[in-house]
Amino acid sequence: MHVDVAPSAAVGQAGGVLLTETVRSTGLDQALSAALAPWRRPLAQHDPGKILLDLALTLALGGDCLTDVATVRAEPEVYGLVASDPTISRLLTLLARDVDAAERAINTARRQARETAWALAGQHAPNHAVTAKNPLVIDLDATLVTSHSEKEDARATFKKGFGFHPLLAFADHGEGGAGEMLACLLRPGNAGSNTAADHKTVIREALSQAGLGGRPGKKVLIRIDGAGSTKKTLEELARRRVSYSVEYTLPGNTPELYRIIPEHIWEPAYDPDGTPREGADVAELTGLMDLAQWPKGMRVIVRRERPHPGAQLRFEDVDGYRLTAFATNTARGPLADLEVRHRRRARCEDRIRAAKDSGLRNLPLKSFAQNRIWCQIVALASEITAWMGLLSLPDSPARRWEPKRQRLRLFQTAATIARHARTRILHLTDRSRWAPIVQAAHARLCALPAPAG
Numbered sequence: 001m002h003v004d005v006a007p008s009a010a011v012g013q014a015g016g017v018l019l020t021e022t023v024r025s026t027g028l029d030q031a032l033s034a035a036l037a038p039w040r041r042p043l044a045q046h047d048p049g050k051i052l053l054d055l056a057l058t059l060a061l062g063g064d065c066l067t068d069v070a071t072v073r074a075e076p077e078v079y080g081l082v083a084s085d086p087t088i089s090r091l092l093t094l095l096a097r098d099v100d101a102a103e104r105a106i107n108t109a110r111r112q113a114r115e116t117a118w119a120l121a122g123q124h125a126p127n128h129a130v131t132a133k134n135p136l137v138i139d140l141d142a143t144l145v146t147s148h149s150e151k152e153d154a155r156a157t158f159k160k161g162f163g164f165h166p167l168l169a170f171a172d173h174g175e176g177g178a179g180e181m182l183a184c185l186l187r188p189g190n191a192g193s194n195t196a197a198d199h200k201t202v203i204r205e206a207l208s209q210a211g212l213g214g215r216p217g218k219k220v221l222i223r224i225d226g227a228g229s230t231k232k233t234l235e236e237l238a239r240r241r242v243s244y245s246v247e248y249t250l251p252g253n254t255p256e257l258y259r260i261i262p263e264h265i266w267e268p269a270y271d272p273d274g275t276p277r278e279g280a281d282v283a284e285l286t287g288l289m290d291l292a293q294w295p296k297g298m299r300v301i302v303r304r305e306r307p308h309p310g311a312q313l314r315f316e317d318v319d320g321y322r323l324t325a326f327a328t329n330t331a332r333g334p335l336a337d338l339e340v341r342h343r344r345r346a347r348c349e350d351r352i353r354a355a356k357d358s359g360l361r362n363l364p365l366k367s368f369a370q371n372r373i374w375c376q377i378v379a380l381a382s383e384i385t386a387w388m389g390l391l392s393l394p395d396s397p398a399r400r401w402e403p404k405r406q407r408l409r410l411f412q413t414a415a416t417i418a419r420h421a422r423t424r425i426l427h428l429t430d431r432s433r434w435a436p437i438v439q440a441a442h443a444r445l446c447a448l449p450a451p452a453g
Contacts, residue, residue, distance in 0.1 A: 014415030027451030180386035196232035392441035
């Protein structure tokens with residue numbers, strides 16, 4: 001086979017039209033353009049909002065640094081005109097000079113687009129008909145991001161690494177979908193896992209992005225791992241009147257408490273599918289503990305389970321059982337159901353893995369302020385991808401595919417561009433097994449009403 005480089009009507013990332021159409025249908029492009037208007041210089045050719053969107057699309061397509069925007073720049077028929085690398089660099093430097101104001105502007109645009117996306121999604125939206133029994137679920141978790149060079153505020157981490165320790169919040173789309181990033185608080189690597197002030201900041205921003213007000217009540221459920229089981233964090237959750245389910249650190253006298261619980265009190269624990277889990281039980285410890293200093297209405301539920309074969313036993317294991325607990329203010333419902341609901345917080349780990357696969361694995365810029373803007377671009381990439389699945393693939397298994405699989409099967413679909421009767425036509429290759437999915441998803445997005453403005 002002879003290989004050369006020649007002019008061609010071929011498009012390499014043709015499936016990316018699903019992302020650009022999602023941006024159009026949610027009005028994210030208009031919202032970002034309006035929010036970042038103060039940063040647009042006179043006579044500038046490129047809009048700051050379009051530049052950030054091009055970077056977000058680059059991350060959604062698999063890029064992880066600024067120069068990867070060349071992939072998008074190479075396809076102007078699909079992604080439009082893309083700014084040069086120096087122009088992009090100057091904009092990020094400009095935004096970093098007043099990073100607090102820039103973050104507020106970007107967050108405002110994200111909130112407006114999210115409201116549109118969830119309204120268009122109807123019954124598939126995570127906030128559809130939310131009640132105390134069917135709440136909007138927000139998961140918080142922190143992760144470590146390794147830095148391979150001396151970047152501003154990169155510090156040694158508690159796992160003896162070096163880098164950053166961002167705290168993130170995601171809206172869970174449930175079993176039918178994945179999730180979308182609501183907030184990302186960039187922190188130095190030595191930031192504490194259980195810093196209540198940081199949790200308060202992320203909770204406030206996540207609730208703002210969800211659009212349900214600062215005190216939404218029990219129709220919002222916030223789940224956090226053990227880092228959130230501080231009195232100040234739980235008091236913040238109680239003050240905002242949300243439901244919470246937070247991993248709880250058992251006290252030192254747990255063996256004595258365990259042996260007080262009558263055997264008939266223990267109830268079978270469930271697997272996520274609702275079937276009893278062999279060797280696992282749940283019971284409530286609330287009445288056996290002094291919780292006077294904790295928020296009113298807090299319950300502590302403990303789970304016992306035999307470690308799986310081959311697992312190393314721990315000093316805190318009691319009578320051969322591994323004990324874990326969580327705190328919640330949900331007053332009703334079987335203990336096993338509440339425990340399964342809490343364990344589904346593990347889906348947050350999938351959301352973090354997807355975020356790291358979409359630009360969060362490496363913070364490429366030198367200054368801390370610039371990397372804060374980069375985290376906003378990562379959030380945009382997360383949201384565009386999530387909204388694409390929410391709006392165009394609501395009932396399809398493809399909505400649950402992680403970024404790597406979406407890129408391989410959808411976004412990297414090959415095509416050619418033709419023109420007929422003043423219309424551009426994107427001919428997807430019929431050799432792709434998943435091209436019909438792209439075509440159907442694009443048709444669904446095009447059928448959505450155009451945003452106002």
